[in-house]
Amino acid sequence: MINKVVEAYSRKKGPSVTVKWALASALFIFILFTIFAVLTYNSSVSLIMSKEKENLERTVGDINRNLSQSHAELTTEEVKKQFNQKVLFSYDKENNSEILIPNHFLSEVMQSSISFYIYNAEKKIIFGTDDLPPHLIETKSIEPTVITLGNDLGNISVQPIRSEKTNKVIGYVQGILVLSSFSEIRDQLLTVLFVSEIFSFIFSGLIGFFLANYFLRPITILRNRMIRIKQDPKFEDEIEPINTHDELEDLAEIFEELMEKIRSHIVSLDQFVSDVSHELRTPVAIVEGHLKMLDRWGKSDPEVLDDSIKSSLQSIQRMKNLIQNMLELSRTGNIERYPDELTEVREVVDRTFNDFKVLYGEEFELLLENKLQFSDVALMNEERLEQLLVILLDNAIKYSGEIRKIEVKAWVNEDDRICISVKDNGEGIPKEAQAKIFDRFYRVDKARTNSQGGNGLGLSIACQIITAYKGEIKVESEVDEGTTFTIVLPKIV
Helix, strand or coil, X not given: CHHHHHHHHHHHCCCCHHHHHHHHHHHHHHHHHHHHHHHHHHHHHHHHHHHHHHHHHHHHHHHHHHHCCCXXXXXXXXXXXXXXXXXXXXXXXCCCEEEEEECHHHHHHCCCCEEEEEEEXXXXXXXXXCCCCCCCCCCCCEEEEEEEECCEXXXXXXXXXXXXCCCCEEEEEEEEEECHHHHHHHHHHHHHHHHHHHHHHHHHHHHHHHHHHHHXXXXXXXXXXXHHHHHCCCCCXXXXXXXXXXXXXXXXXXXXXXXXXXXXXXXXXXXXXXXXXXXXXXXXXXXXXXXXXXXXXXXXXXXXHHHHHHHHHHHHHHHHHHHXXXXXXXXXXXXXXXXXXXXXXXXXXXXXXXXXXHHHCCCCEEEEEECCCCCCEECCCHHHHHHHHHHHHHHHHHCCCCCCEEEEEEEECCCCEEEEEEECCXXXXXXXXXXXXXXXXXXXXXXXXXXXXXXXCHHHHHHHHHHHCCCEEEEEEECCCEEEEEEEEEEEC
8 A cells, every 4th residue: 555655646746755766876977987087088189189299399300400510502313312321230140240330319210100291492302201291381499289190180289400510401391290090099989988988977876876776765665655645644553673873863763753753633622622522412412402392392491491590501511611721721831841931839829828718708618838939939920829739729629528628738848849738528539540630631530520610621721831831749548538639839939
């Protein structure tokens, strides 16, 4: 199922991050390699060309220096005479003969890639290495210059030949270096670089793809899980472990914690809706029953009419209380954890206690032992603290037994924290029920609670308030002996 969902999402969107990463890395490496290849090609071509130019210029210069020793205008015979003077001989003892050894000058001149031509003062060719020599292109000195020779490149250089004695121009030397080997090297270099670029693009793309798969695997796992949860918010399954020991692992842990809270809220919401529906069903049914009875025959009987109206008003009041408590739960769920408010706890305790003494002083024995100082303050909103005390005192009034005595104490404990306790002498709460009394709509004795108008939301509201302000709420109770609720607040010195 999950694979189909993932494929469906993939079809709706463009390429995956893995593919984009692979293409981006391949393109990046391709661009870098292209820049490297261009620099390598240009530097190699420039180096080879410079070497060839130096070779041609040196050869033409050597010919010029040797022919400049002539006294008269150059002729074919004079050129041959000057060249023959540069031949060296060596005696071969083994064969008892002389061996002609060309010197450096002739070795350079005799290279197959270099062609040179000698012209007299009238620019007529008198000596050359080719059967069809070219014409003299210039009478001035020309440094090696690149020219096109058919399909190949070449370098050409021209130098006038001046007699060493008369300093007159007695001829010209023109050298041509055909760069056929250079063209081959250049073409091979281009081919190697082109093939290398293609290989590097493919190789970097594959490496990028595998690296992207490896590094993005945790994200893929989380994405698939999110898609599955989107299809079914209550989906629960163990996530594939992510052991990358980095931010991605932290992200996976945070996601799992978030999903646990979301599931908890979903379960609480379902339970809340179910409980509210159940709580509202009874008063609505009571009102509906009385109205139907009155509609049929009861409206003509004053006693039945009066009883139905009273019962309906009680049911409506119960629904109002339930709705009000639900709104309180909604508000307490949005309390900031660290509100920047300070409250003098002693004053709030005194005021709230006096209010209840005015209301219930004739029916109950209300006792207060307030050991707090006016300097004892808590990091808590004053209205919320008062609301918290009202809930606990109201709860004690409702569930007091035959001994109608309520005790309120306030003090600072040994940990320098503010404590407030409210004790009644009612029927108490069984041990097995004490852990549930802060749950919404939970009631220890439903029959007794219904008779007193409770809906099981007061203690849940109190718990949320005290928790939001980083405090604690505790309960101590014994059956038939009474119950003590204690709240503990951080003290601000």
